[in-house]
Amino acid sequence: MRHAGVHEIATASGARMSCAPLPDSPVRPRREAPFVRAGIFPPGPALRRPDGTAARVERVTSTRMPLAQGLFTAIGYRDRVTGDEIVALVMGLDVPGETDGPATAAGAGRSDGEPVPVRLHSECLTGDGFGSLRCDCGPQLQAALAVVAEAGRGVVVYLRGHEGRGIGLLDKLRAYRLQDAGADTVDANLALGLPEDAREYGGAVAVLTDLGVSAVALITNNPAKTRALTGGGVRVVRRLALPAAVTPANIGYLRTKRDRMHHQFGPSTAPGPDEATSRR
Ligand SMILES: Nc1nc2c(ncn2[C@@H]2O[C@H](COP(=O)(O)OP(=O)(O)OP(=O)(O)O)[C@@H](O)[C@H]2O)c(=O)[nH]1
Ligand SMILES: [Zn+2]
Structure with a gap:
């Protein structure tokens, strides 16, 4: 029997389940990123100025960032379109305009033709900050920093506007509540009237362009x-796989990423033909 305010969700296994939203969480219409909604900036490639520099992000400041993995430079950006903050954690690159920081210290001037190890890391306060075991974000962030430190050069681009696959922190908590009742991570977003993945990477592309990085070994699944x-x-020369940090709390989440979001948990690869195009 259906009750007012209770909606049904089809889970990955095909089973149907009911979830009662909290009073403050009505099912809202599907939402798009504000800049897409306003027609200001379509998802996709970064805008470039006529002189070829990236126009979408503004490099605001930079500072030393000693981490457990080694000494990085944190370069802070503002995405002019979304207003989001982005931090590039850089090691060992010859970054235009960064002459005296550790960004250039380890491998400055090195031009061995090798692609730069790069990770685009979507913000996850619960995983990265609290150490939540519901996802694998924290271990992935630490592993990516270790890959860069071991290589002596690379970039981890930390994307603050990406929390909850772009739906924001509070909606992610709402989605977790639905998952507590049995939904998987995809169906929970959809049940809230939100996209399963609202992320857009134009700001990240603009950051890499600003850093002078055009060919990467991308650390991702x-x-x-x-x-x-x-x-x-940006040329993705190869993909560096991240080992899955499996816990009893996140095994269902990891299965859903593999089965419904097509994440690759196998070994590192050259990108396949379907990844060489920009379809989403
Ligand atoms: N909406 C929602 N977001 C989640 C959930 N679990 C983690 N996230 C967010 O998902 C983002 C990370 O996405 P993942 O799918 O784990 O990994 P990825 O970044 O797409 O891929 P990798 O590069 O392989 O790590 C972060 O922004 C997290 O906050 C969830 O259950 N629901
Ligand atoms: Zn996470």
């Missing part, structure tokens, strides 16, 4: 990120 960079004009 998510083929959508490869497609986004390729579509934005």
